[in-house]
Amino acid sequence: MSSITLPPLRAFTNYALPPRANPMVFHPTPRTPKFSLAFILDDNRPLTPPATRNQEAKVQPTQHPIAKDRKRKRKMTAEEKRAARSCCIEGCTNYTIDRGLCFRHGGGKSCSMSGCSASAKHRGLCWKHGGSTLCTVEGCTRGAKSRGLCWSHGGGTKCSVANCQKTTISKGLCWTHGGGKRCEFDGCKRPASQKKQNFCTK
Structure with missing residues (x-):
């Protein structure tokens, strides 16, 4: 049986395309140093500097926060403060206690006696029903104003x-x-x- 002799193999080069680099060969570059992870894994892609990555990761806000216009209240004068705290009864300059009224005009808690609309002074009673402290003078039944004495004393x-x-x-x-x-x-x-x-x- 005769042997068949094959012609020698010839390598054809495609000059239209650039020569392909051997993927198994990798050379360190300034971007991919020898001890970098890319060099160890044989990755031929250049490393991106961390500063560039951080800048790319930042997302620019699409909307700017709207500044709220806060209206500042005008400061009240001393006369206006006094008028705001005064009794609503015309001609009365006493300070209010409750419901816009001073103590004399019914501000504060009312007397606990049924039918009495006067303000309670002590023990839930007005001065007419025994809510005030009596004068310390013997035999006097009037209410004490100060120092344990009534007006008369x-x-x-x-x-x-x-x-x-x-x-x-x-x-x-x-x-x-x-x-x-x-x-x-x-x-x-x-x-x-x-x-x-x-x-x-x-």
């Missing part, structure tokens, strides 16, 4: 007029020096009653 604040020993009614003055309310009737100097619409009892 020297309790309460003294009149601001010099050498006056009487007790103040309002505005730091006693009745003689202009304290308290007067009847609104022309020429009448008697005490005014709120129940009588600021007129006297006559």
Whole structure:
């Protein structure tokens, strides 16, 4: 049996394409040093610097936060603060306690006695029903104003007029020096009653 002789193999080169690098051969570069993970794993892709990666990972916000316009409240003057805390009854300058009223005009808790709308002073009762402390003078049944004494026995604040020993009614003055309310009737100097619409009892 005769043997067949084959022609020698020839390697053809394609000049249209660049020569392909051997994937098994890898040379270290400045981007992929010898001790880098890419060199150990034989990865021929250059490493990306960490700074570049962080910059690429940042996502620019699409919307800017809207600044809220906060309205600043104007500071109240001393007169406005005083008016806001004053009793709502016309002509009364006392401070409010409850419901826009001062103690004299029904502010605060009411008397626990049925049918009584006066403000409670002590033990849930008004001064008419025993809610106030009695005068310490023996035999006196009036309510004590200060220092354990009633008006008649020297309790309460003294009149601001010099050498006056009487007790103040309002505005730091006693009745003689202009304290308290007067009847609104022309020429009448008697005490005014709120129940009588600021007129006297006559």
